[in-house]
Amino acid sequence: MGNLAAVLIFTALVLLFVLPAMIAWPFAGPQFGIDLARFEHLRIVGPICAIWLAVFSLPFFLYAKDPGIKGARWINAVREGSTSVLRTVREAAKYRQPMKFLIARMFYADGMAALLALNAVYVALFLEWGLLEMTCMALFASFFAFLGGIFGGWLDTRVGVKAALFIEVIVMIIGFGLQLSVSQDSLLFGVFANYQVWDGLIFQTASDIAYLSMVPVVAVAATASISSSRAMLVTLAPQGRSGEFFGLYAIAGTITVWMGPLLVEVFTNAANSQRIGMASIVMLFAIGLTLLGFVKVEKSEG
Numbered sequence: 001m002g003n004l005a006a007v008l009i010f011t012a013l014v015l016l017f018v019l020p021a022m023i024a025w026p027f028a029g030p031q032f033g034i035d036l037a038r039f040e041h042l043r044i045v046g047p048i049c050a051i052w053l054a055v056f057s058l059p060f061f062l063y064a065k066d067p068g069i070k071g072a073r074w075i076n077a078v079r080e081g082s083t084s085v086l087r088t089v090r091e092a093a094k095y096r097q098p099m100k101f102l103i104a105r106m107f108y109a110d111g112m113a114a115l116l117a118l119n120a121v122y123v124a125l126f127l128e129w130g131l132l133e134m135t136c137m138a139l140f141a142s143f144f145a146f147l148g149g150i151f152g153g154w155l156d157t158r159v160g161v162k163a164a165l166f167i168e169v170i171v172m173i174i175g176f177g178l179q180l181s182v183s184q185d186s187l188l189f190g191v192f193a194n195y196q197v198w199d200g201l202i203f204q205t206a207s208d209i210a211y212l213s214m215v216p217v218v219a220v221a222a223t224a225s226i227s228s229s230r231a232m233l234v235t236l237a238p239q240g241r242s243g244e245f246f247g248l249y250a251i252a253g254t255i256t257v258w259m260g261p262l263l264v265e266v267f268t269n270a271a272n273s274q275r276i277g278m279a280s281i282v283m284l285f286a287i288g289l290t291l292l293g294f295v296k297v298e299k300s301e302g
Contacts (some may be wrong), residue, residue, distance in 0.1 A: 001142070001146070001149075003142045003145035003146040003149065003223065004142075004143075004146040004150075005056075006138070006139075006142035006145075007046060007050065007142045007146065008050065009045075009049070009141045010135060010138055010139035010142060011059050011139060012048075013041065013045070013135060014132070014135055014139065016030065016031045016034075016090065016138065017030045017031065017034050017036065017041035018030070018036075018041060018049055018131065018132055018135060019132075021036045021041075022120040022132065022201070023201065025066075027253075029242065031250060038143070044085075059153055063120055066128060076180060077176040081247075083187070084244055084246055085247050085248065088164075088241065088244045088245070088248065089248070090100060095245075096178060097236050097295055097297070098233065098236040098237055098238075099298050100249055100283070100295045101233065101236055101292070101293055101295045102233075102245075102249060102290065103252070103291055104254045104288050104289075104290075104291035104295060105229050105232075105249070105252065105253070105292075106252040106253065106256055107259075107283050107284045107287040107288035107291065108169050108225070108287075108288025108289060108292070109229070109252075109288070110257055110259045110284050110288075111260055111282070111283075111284030111288065112172065112222050112225065112259045112264065113253075113257055113260055114259075114260020114261055114263070114281050114283050115172075115176055115218070115222075115278075116222065116261075117210075117260075117262070118264060118278065120134050120138070120262065121139075122202065122228050122274065123137070123211065125185075125274060126274055126275070127182070127183075127184060127207065127211060128184065128209065129208075130202075132201070132202055133191075133202045133203065133208070136202060136203075136291070137167060137212060137215055139217055140216070140219075141215050141216075141218075141219040142185055142219075144216040144219040144220050145219040145222065145234030146221055146223075147220060147221070147223075147227075148220035148221065148222065148223030148224045148227075148252040149223045149224070149227050151220055151223075151224050152164065152168065152223065152224030152225065152228050152231075153217045153227055153231075154224070155167065155168070155224060155228070156227070157233050160297070161231045161232040161235055161297070162232065162292070162295065162297050163230060164228045164231075165225060165228045165229065165292060166289065166292065168221045168222075168224045168225040168228060169221070169225055169285055169288065169289055170218075170219075170289070171217060171221040172218055172221035172222055172225065172285070173282055173285050175214045175217035175221060176214075176218055176281070176282070177279075177282070178210075178214050178216070178217075179211050179214045179215075180275055180278060180279055180281065182207045182210050182211045183275075184207060185207075186207070187206060187210050192206070194206050194207040195272040197209060213221075214269070226236055229249075230249075233245055233249055235297060236295075236297065260281055261283070262286060263276070263277075263280040263281065263283065264277045264278060264280060264281065266280070267279070267280035
């Protein structure tokens with residue numbers, strides 16, 4: 001649902017500001033006095049997201065039932081929660097499977113985070129896409145990411161969460177690899193020469209269209225893997241302690257988020273190639289999948 005919200009916001013940005021400034025459609029000019037020369041169409045994204053967050057979080061705070069104890073002190077909650085998590089970490093040997101999964105997920109999730117974060121930078125520099133192309137790509141990706149969340153849940157029930165995760169990460173690697181095979185001069189690492197397909201406003205060449213065609217594959221696989229990762233943790237977490245393990249899940253997904261960008265920087269500088277730098281992200285996926293192979297799902301996934 002979050003990705004569906006992104007689709008609506010991106011669509012509004014394109015229709016209200018970008019297209020009116022470029023081709024005077026669907027309005028004669030950018031709406032609400034937005035000045036593209038001062039990058040106001042980009043700067044307004046922050047306030048839009050802040051308002052969206054405030055409006056749609058209100059129903060939760062107003063109507064969701066809190067299972068906690070009313071009147072409990074914050075300091076006690078922090079102390080008890082921290083103590084519980086530290087105890088779980090110290091007793092990691094008792095919870096080998098969920099701990100092994102958290103470590104595996106740390107690597108493949110870092111790879112995915114780097115891929116998604118640096119993808120826009122890559123196409124801007126390597127394919128020379130402009131603001132409209134990248135905004136349309138983000139809109140396209142967000143729509144398929146919405147579908148990916150649904151697909152991930154369906155795949156979990158068909159093949160099980162562990163097998164689903166393997167499929168999703170491998171498909172993400174394949175889609176990412178095909179994207180990296182595209183340049184302004186050729187496709188599939190030089191097998192086919194690039195050529196102009198049409199003289200439209202955006203995505204004019206075969207390389208542009210080929211890269212864009214892999215965006216749904218990566219978006220669906222990435223969001224599905226997020227869905228399956230959460231289902232995997234629910235499957236592995238000891239009964240009554242899922243809250244603690246989701247706390248560790250969140251921590252493991254953030255403390256090493258620097259690994260992907262660092263790998264890209266090191267390999268880009270060493271090889272003097274942006275493509276090779278981005279390709280190094282696959283190492284994180286490979287490590288994550290290898291470690292995931294050692295995780296045993298000991299209880300029923302149903």
